[in-house]
Amino acid sequence: FNALKMDTNILVLGADNVGKTAITVRLLTRRFIGEYGDMESIYCYKVIIDGREIPFNIWDPAYSQESVLCQSSVQEKQILWADGFVLVYSICDRASFNAVARQIHHIRSTKDSLGVEKVPIVIVGNKRDLQHCREVSSEEGRLLGLATDCPFYEVSAAENYQSILTMFHGLINRVKEYKCAV
Numbered sequence: 381f382n383a384l385k386m387d388t389n390i391l392v393l394g395a396d397n398v399g400k401t402a403i404t405v406r407l408l409t410r411r412f413i414g415e416y417g418d419m420e421s422i423y424c425y426k427v428i429i430d431g432r433e434i435p436f437n438i439w440d441p442a443y444s445q446e447s448v449l450c451q452s453s454v455q456e457k458q459i460l461w462a463d464g465f466v467l468v469y470s471i472c473d474r475a476s477f478n479a480v481a482r483q484i485h486h487i488r489s490t491k492d493s494l495g496v497e498k499v500p501i502v503i504v505g506n507k508r509d510l511q512h513c514r515e516v517s518s519e520e521g522r523l524l525g526l527a528t529d530c531p532f533y534e535v536s537a538a539e540n541y542q543s544i545l546t547m548f549h550g551l552i553n554r555v556k557e558y559k560c561a562v
């Protein structure tokens with residue numbers, strides 16, 4: 381647990397426009413702004429879990445759509461930096477959902493080559509408020525979570541702060557579990 385206090389790095393990944401920045405900003409400010417620039421940012425933040433403050437760094441990288449589709453361009457240094465991953469897709473964008481399994485595989489094989497066996501990853505279906513343009517069912521998300529052994533959450537950065545907070549707590553707890561298991 382003490383190791384976690386020193387340095388927990390969370391990387392937010394996913395295709396363009398799925399809401400990576402919206403989720404990050406929502407977590408940090410509790411607000412949904414609606415329009416976000418293409419800035420790449422690393423933020424420091426803390427959550428309180430079981431009465432303890434847990435500081436962490438969160439990296440929201442800027443990508444172009446092409447680079448996401450090409451797995452190898454998910455920068456190795458970002459994967460090496462991160463202790464935990466938030467893999468975001470939009471429930472209104474099937475291509476973004478299809479990219480998730482590839483990215484999980486890429487993250488795991490990169491970490492595996494460094495001798496890291498267990499990698500905390502959560503799968504996040506965002507834009508849950510946009511039911512009328514849903515392309516990916518909750519069941520598909522749930523099954524992907526089971527198949528890849530990653531917790532699955534459906535959230536809305538626009539309309540539900542609590543869903544974002546619950547998802548982050550889930551990830552931080554998983555990082556904590558894995559660090560304790562080492």
Ligand code: GDP
Binds near residue numbers: 395396398413535538
């Ligand atoms: P990123 O490219 O993955 O960082 O995506 P952004 O965070 O920039 O969001 C892309 C667009 O989707 C923006 O117009 C956001 O306002 C919108 N957006 C993000 N999350 C949600 C959500 O939960 N619901 C709705 N309706 N729109 C969202």
